[in-house]
Every structure is written in C-alpha cells, then in structure tokens.
Amino acid sequence: MLIxxxxxxxxxxxxxxxxxxxxxxxxxxxxxxKFEIVNVPASFDPNSADIKLEYINPGDKDxxxxxxxxxxxxxxxxxxxxxxxxxxxxxxxxxxxxxxTRELREKVTTICExxxxxTYSDMKGTFDFIINAKKEGEIIVKIRYFLNDRRIKWETxxxxxxxxxxxxxxxxxxxxxxxxxxxxxxxxxxxxxxxxIPAISTITRGxxxxxxxxxxxxxxxxxxxxxxxxKGMKRTQRMRNLML
Amino acid sequence: xxANVPTRKKIKLKWFKSKCDxxxxxxxxxxxxxxxxxxxxxxxxxxxxxxxIKEGEPKDIPVNSPMTLYKNNLPFLFLTTSGTIGNKIIxxxxxxxxxxxxxxxxxIKEGKPEITFEDALKPKEHIEVRTRxxxxxxxxxxxxxxxxxxELELNFKQTKDVTFVKSEPEPSVKEExxxxxxxxxxSEEKKFVNFELQAKIVKRVTRIKPEFIKREKTQPK
Numbered sequence: 001m002l003i004x005x006x007x008x009x010x011x012x013x014x015x016x017x018x019x020x021x022x023x024x025x026x027x028x029x030x031x032x033x034k035f036e037i038v039n040v041p042a043s044f045d046p047n048s049a050d051i052k053l054e055y056i057n058p059g060d061k062d063x064x065x066x067x068x069x070x071x072x073x074x075x076x077x078x079x080x081x082x083x084x085x086x087x088x089x090x091x092x093x094x095x096x097x098x099x100x101t102r103e104l105r106e107k108v109t110t111i112c113e114x115x116x117x118x119t120y121s122d123m124k125g126t127f128d129f130i131i132n133a134k135k136e137g138e139i140i141v142k143i144r145y146f147l148n149d150r151r152i153k154w155e156t157x158x159x160x161x162x163x164x165x166x167x168x169x170x171x172x173x174x175x176x177x178x179x180x181x182x183x184x185x186x187x188x189x190x191x192x193x194x195x196x197i198p199a200i201s202t203i204t205r206g207x208x209x210x211x212x213x214x215x216x217x218x219x220x221x222x223x224x225x226x227x228x229x230x231k232g233m234k235r236t237q238r239m240r241n242l243m244l
Numbered sequence: 245x246x247a248n249v250p251t252r253k254k255i256k257l258k259w260f261k262s263k264c265d266x267x268x269x270x271x272x273x274x275x276x277x278x279x280x281x282x283x284x285x286x287x288x289x290x291x292x293x294x295x296x297i298k299e300g301e302p303k304d305i306p307v308n309s310p311m312t313l314y315k316n317n318l319p320f321l322f323l324t325t326s327g328t329i330g331n332k333i334i335x336x337x338x339x340x341x342x343x344x345x346x347x348x349x350x351x352i353k354e355g356k357p358e359i360t361f362e363d364a365l366k367p368k369e370h371i372e373v374r375t376r377x378x379x380x381x382x383x384x385x386x387x388x389x390x391x392x393x394x395e396l397e398l399n400f401k402q403t404k405d406v407t408f409v410k411s412e413p414e415p416s417v418k419e420e421x422x423x424x425x426x427x428x429x430x431s432e433e434k435k436f437v438n439f440e441l442q443a444k445i446v447k448r449v450t451r452i453k454p455e456f457i458k459r460e461k462t463q464p465k
Contacts, residue, residue, distance in 0.1 A: 014306050158311040169266040173259035185249040194306050
C-alpha cells in the first residue's frame with residue numbers, strides 16, 4: 001500500500017542536508033501489512049532510515065510489531081540517463097516552440113527550469129516496511145531519515161544598526177533557508193543545526209583510497225609518519241542546535 | 245518554528261533582535277628578524293575587528309555569516325562573523341586603511357664582532373662565525389586619518405635574534421616576549437613609539453684553514 005506520511009519536522013544543517021521526520025496513522029489488517037512510502041528523495045541515507053511505532057492502544061504492543069524495512073536507492077547511471085533525456089526534452093521545447101501565450105509561457109518555464117535543476121538527489125528512493133499484526137488495529141508510524149543533499153541548507157545574516165553614540169547598537173539576526181532541491185516541505189516544524197555532513201568517501205565514489213598519491217607517503221621517519229596519521233585522522237564534529 | 249519551505253526558493257525567518265554593546269578593537273603586531281630590523285622603512289597593517297556584546301540569551305552564529313553594519317539607516321560596512329563566545333559576536337579581522345603605520349630606522353650602532361670557528365664539511369676548511377650585537381633605534385609613527393579618536397593596541401614581540409632594550413613611551417604591559425602599548429590617537433593626529441632593540445647579527449664564511457694556505461704556497465709547481 002502506498003502511503004505519504006506528512007513531513008512533521010525538518011532539521012536543517014548549515015553545511016547542507018538535514019534530518020526529516022514524517023508521521024502517519026495507519027489501519028492494520030490481521031497478518032502482514034506492507035507499506036511503500038512515497039516522496040522519499042534519493043538523497044536519503046538508507047543506513048539512517050528509522051521507523052518507530054507508536055501504539056494508540058498500549059495493549060497492542062504484544063500484537064503489532066515492525067517486521068522489517070526494505071530500503072534501496074535508484075541506480076545512478078539509469079537515473080542520469082533519465083535526467084539527461086528530460087533536460088534535452090526541455091531544451092527542445094524552448095528551441096522549437098513558435099510562440100507562447102502568457103499563461104503557457106510561465107508553465108513551460110516552470111517545467112523546463114525544474115528539469116534543468118534536476119539531479120540524482122531529486123529521484124525517488126525506496127523505503128518500504130512490513131508490519132506484522134496479530135489482530136486488526138491502528139498505529140502511528142514515525143519515520144526518520146538523514147537527507148544528504150547540500151542543496152537544502154541555511155545561513156544566517158546579521159544586521160547591526162549603530163546608535164549615534166557609536167558604542168551601542170541594535171542587532172537583528174535572520175535565518176535564510178535555501179531549498180534548491182526538488183521537494184517542497186509545507187507547514188513543517190523547522191530546526192536548525194550547525195553541522196556538516198561528512199564528504200562522500202573516496203571508496204563510495206569508486207576510487208580506491210590506497211591509490212591516492214600522497215606526498216607525505218614519501219617521507220620517511222617516525223615524525224613524518226605521526227604527522228601523516230594525525231592528518232588522516234578525523235576531527236570531532238559535534239552537532240549544535242540553534243536556540244530559536 | 246513552523247514554516248513552508250518551497251522547492252527552489254529561499255525563505256527568510258526572523259531569528260532574534262536585541263540591544264548590544266559595540267566596540268572596535270584595533271591592533272598592530274610588530275615583530276622583526278635580524279634582517280628586517282635593519283630595513284630603512286617598513287609598513288605595518290592595523291588589524292581591526294568589531295565585537296558585539298548582545299543582551300539576552302546567547303546565540304550560536306555560524307562562522308562566516310554575513311554581517312552588515314548600518315549607520316543612519318545606511319549600510320557602511322559589509323563583513324562576516326568569525327565566531328561567537330557566549331554573548332560575544334566577533335567579526336572577521338580586517339585591515340584598517342584609515343590608520344597608517346610607518347616604521348623607520350633612526351640609527352644602527354654596530355657592535356664589536358666576536359669570532360668563533362665551526363667545523364666545515366671539508367677537513368681543510370672551517371667556518372668563521374662572526375657574531376655581533378647591534379643596537380637599533382626605530383621610530384613607529386601611527387597616524388589616525390579618521391574623524392574620531394581611536395584606541396589601539398600595539399604589540400611588539402621579541403624574537404631570538406631581536407630583543408627589546410627599552411622604548412619611549414614605556415610599554416603598558418610587559419610580559420616577555422610580548423610588550424603591549426595602549427595608544428590613544430585623536431582624530432587626524434599622529435602618535436610615536438620609539439624602540440631601542442638589540443639585534444644578534446651572525447655571519448658565517450667558509451674559509452680554508454690557515455695552515456693549509458701556507459702549505460699550498462710552499463709547494464713547488
């Protein structure tokens with residue numbers, strides 16, 4: 001069964017990406033209940049995908065349980081081919097159209113712009129789950145996943161109005177959220193965190209890490225080795241939530 | 245905070261608004277090497293940063309956030325933040341072009357060289373090390389081209405080759421190797437700081453040992 005849980009909360013990172021929380025109330029039949037979540041972007045992190053069941057009737061805890069989740073991302077090459085084809089179609093529409101009336105022009109522009117901005121992250125990922133119910137009932141499902149999409153991020157901008165004495169001022173802070181992804185989030189609880197999602201490792205990009213030429217590797221001696229180890233070591237990065 | 249975040253759009257949300265204390269911190273950092281201490285003329289930059297101490301609860305503002313300063317409702321400076329410490333919001337450091345610092349040599353009194361020898365790579369040679377301690381007098385001229393009085397901190401840091409002897413005026417804070425001067429300069433005026441420094445000048449020359457020079461002369465061709 002296809003379901004579209006409402007996005008209830010979106011915690012955005014200033015370095016791009018965020019955490020999405022979605023929620024839906026579901027009616028369950030006795031037996032296995034399979035659900036497919038729609039509108040899951042391909043930029044979601046499959047490893048972080050998490051489902052929590054909230055029992056409306058506390059007695060259901062012994063009868064309703066999450067059996068499994070099924071997660072997958074679309075193939076990159078195929079997705080890219082589809083995106084390229086869409087972009088080419090958009091270019092053709094603009095090139096070969098003789099005339100646009102005012103209304104049509106805006107519609108066509110919107111469609112063409114959307115396709116020109118489309119990337120792999122705007123494709124749809126698969127996030128299914130199976131709930132095992134020993135009896136009929138209702139349940140609230142809470143879904144949470146990381147969004148690895150640097151096109152959605154926030155930044156602050158500060159405005160300082162100096163007073164005439166030159167020693168005091170009025171300071172105003174604004175948060176500017178930029179969403180250049182293909183997804184819209186309406187009426188969501190927003191959270192902001194200072195965090196940067198670690199860059200995709202070279203292994204996942206199909207490059208063998210050990211093939212990377214490193215200047216330090218040529219230096220001999222213990223000091224050089226220690227320095228190299230320290231350089232290759234990860235630095236702590238703790239997420240800090242903004243107090244709004 | 246609830247909001248709509250539409251696709252391919254930017255939204256601007258109000259975060260906070262409060263009163264704050266505004267201070268401008270300027271500093272000049274001076275440090276010489278044995279070589280630069282003897283230059284006829286040098287120029288130093290005045291580094292300026294803006295510090296805002298905000299009322300109310302602290303806000304964690306990410307580094308490099310754009311900040312615009314307005315005076316009489318007109319923007320007069322665009323800069324970015326370099327960090328926050330509690331209620332303190334600190335701007336990035338910039339060079340203040342309205343304050344000029346000229347550093348001129350006044351006098352060099354060369355010291356008597358002391359000669360020592362070190363082994364060279366070749367057995368017939370040695371390195372002659374000539375060490376002398378020069379007294380150097382330098383004059384720092386700070387000019388305030390702004391239309392208001394400024395306060396700045398001049399930091400002199402002595403190095404292994406150039407050490408502090410005395411200065412006019414005396415430093416406000418003396419913490420070896422740092423010497424700090426709090427300088428107040430009225431609008432369109434100049435202030436001076438005179439340094440007396442000692443520079444260790446070391447010159448190394450590789451020479452043939454005297455005994456081998458003689459032997460070469462006496463050898464028949």
